[in-house]
Amino acid sequence: MRMKLLSLFAAAALLAACETAPETTGSSAGTGSTAAPAAATTTTAAPATMVSSKPAPGSSEEFVVDIGDRVYFGFDQYDLTADARTTLERQAFWLRKYPSKTITVEGHCDERGTREYNLALGERRANAVKDYLLALGIDGSRVKTLSYGKERPVAFGSNEEAWGLNRRGVTALN
Amino acid sequence: MITRLATSMRPAAFAPALTLTLIALLVVSATLAKVSPAHAQLRIDITQGRVDPLPIAIADFIGSTSEGDRIGREMAQVISGNLARSGLFAPIDKKAFIQTAAQLKARPRFGDWRLINAQALVHGATQVQADGRLRVEFRLWDVFAEQQMVGHAYFTVPANWRRVAHIISDVIYKRITGEDGYFDTRLVYIAESGPPDRRQKRLAIMDQDGANHRFLTDGKTLVLTPRFSPTSQEITYLAYYNDKPRVYIFNIDTGQQEVLGDFPGMSFAPRFSPDGNKVIMSMAKNGITDIYTMDLATRTIRRLTDSPSIDTSATFAPDGSQVVFNSDRGGRQQLYVMGSDGSNVHRISFGKGRYATPVWSPRGDLIAFTKILGREFYIGVMRTDGSGERLLTKGFLVEAPTWAPNGRVLIYFKQTPSDKQGRGHTSKLYSIDLTGYNEREIVTPLDASDPAWSPLIP
Known part of the structure; x- marks a missing residue:
């Protein structure tokens, strides 16, 4: 519930063109099958622990921690959820602010598909992210896509929570 | 990379006919001379779901030197492993064999093999030739019909013995099942x-x-x-x-x-x-x-x-x-x-x-x-x-x-x-x-x- 409110606040903040978006992980409480996972994975370098010192403006740390570098997808889906759009709007705002930055959008899948189909699905997810960033005014020449299919999971555990965290599009600064 | 060499080699000294095949490096030559007219009584139908694996005795191939004996043992092991993994054959433990591999060279005593319930018998020999090549021969017998089902000889560089064992496995598989083998892969x-x-x-x-x-x-x-x-x-x-x-x-x-x-x-x-x-x-x-x-x-x-x-x-x-x-x-x-x-x-x-x-x-x-x-x-x-x-x-x-x-x-x-x-x-x-x-x-x-x-x- 708390996360949900934060998310709404984030959206409102964005609409108001506020410069600092408070929501950090790009995820919100999960409801329904296509909802994003609730928590950051324990296996990646957890960005949420860096609350004491504020990341330098324009740094990749700021992009990951304050903006949110990833969005999540439903099973076998590539359409962007409302949460995903919110995150990408923050990303676009940040990218407009730092026009020299270029990015690679990585598309990833969970382990519940066949390898080659997942490579194609990851490419589709990366492009869904790219297309939205372009619609928000980011120049196409700044955005590359790369699919890893099911080859680079971030969350371990063969369960719904881990699969949800692995079905992701990650915007990586080059 | 295939060269087929037509060789008209004299049948080996002992009957029945032995087909000779040359393998030089990766060059395989299969010359099918006349094979003994054995009726194919021994046969596995692999289109059936569960097949009782065929008991088969695979004797160590004998060599003319201790190194030859070692290669011969390993070849028998490779062939046994291949046939066992196919699920269609049950290689019999060598310890149960009555007739020795050396004695087999003359002629199988079929009674000895029936006694241990072998339905098929494989034996063979390796010999390093004067030119350095390895000669490998083998025979497959139908123990109950007391007839040779197939016999081949191969010439190859000694390092190639493992491939010959796979090729022999394929020949045995094909002779008994009627289907091509898949071991030389x-x-x-x-x-x-x-x-x-x-x-x-x-x-x-x-x-x-x-x-x-x-x-x-x-x-x-x-x-x-x-x-x-x-x-x-x-x-x-x-x-x-x-x-x-x-x-x-x-x-x-x-x-x-x-x-x-x-x-x-x-x-x-x-x-x-x-x-x-x-x-x-x-x-x-x-x-x-x-x-x-x-x-x-x-x-x-x-x-x-x-x-x-x-x-x-x-x-x-x-x-x-x-x-x-x-x-x-x-x-x-x-x-x-x-x-x-x-x-x-x-x-x-x-x-x-x-x-x-x-x-x-x-x-x-x-x-x-x-x-x-x-x-x-x-x-x-x-x-x-x-x-x-x-x-x-x-x-x-x-x-x-x-x-x-x-x-x-x-x-x-x-x-x-x-x-x-x-x-x-x-x-x-x-x-x-x-x-x-x-x-x-x-x-x-x-x-x-x-x-x-x-x-x-x-």
């Missing part, structure tokens, strides 16, 4: 190690029995989905060199790697055409994946599908006239067949669930696939029109069937679920008969996935 696969998020993947190759294993890439670059060329001399696969997923060809003899084409997007899912002249692959761009072929001589690219869906995992029929692939154009992954020019696309799978990784049988009669239904993955086969679906095995994740060249056996990989720390995550190769019986692990040094079975080695 290799597997290429992806060797895996490390935690799931930093999985190191390497191209690896080995004989079908696990011998002569070697890694072909160093693991620094992600590599996936290798497939042999029809001559087994090249492998086409996907590699992420410089973070660009592209289709490559690896030459096994030279170790050279070459990127195939400069597609604007990701190229992946490559397979050779049956004549080896083309590679069929997928290319993904702007969220759309379509199927293309590349002519290897002219590098001409031809587009076969043009839909806004994901069309991938395309594979040729063995006669090259058709292509089977999976597509989500109907909403979810299903199998489709089209002409090799992209014409007449029609869906063949209509069952529940999602269908993927179709592979045409080398016999042309069946298509093997991965199926995802509910929480399970399955390996199955169906006729080429989609009828007669049969599921052979299932698991948390089983994927990527590949056919033995005789179309009777499949190899696939099986992944186990992991816990939150990534523990329990394994990936191994398994083989299973087309009948759904005789499922066995193919032992590999590391974890393994994406297997591809070679044709019989030329």
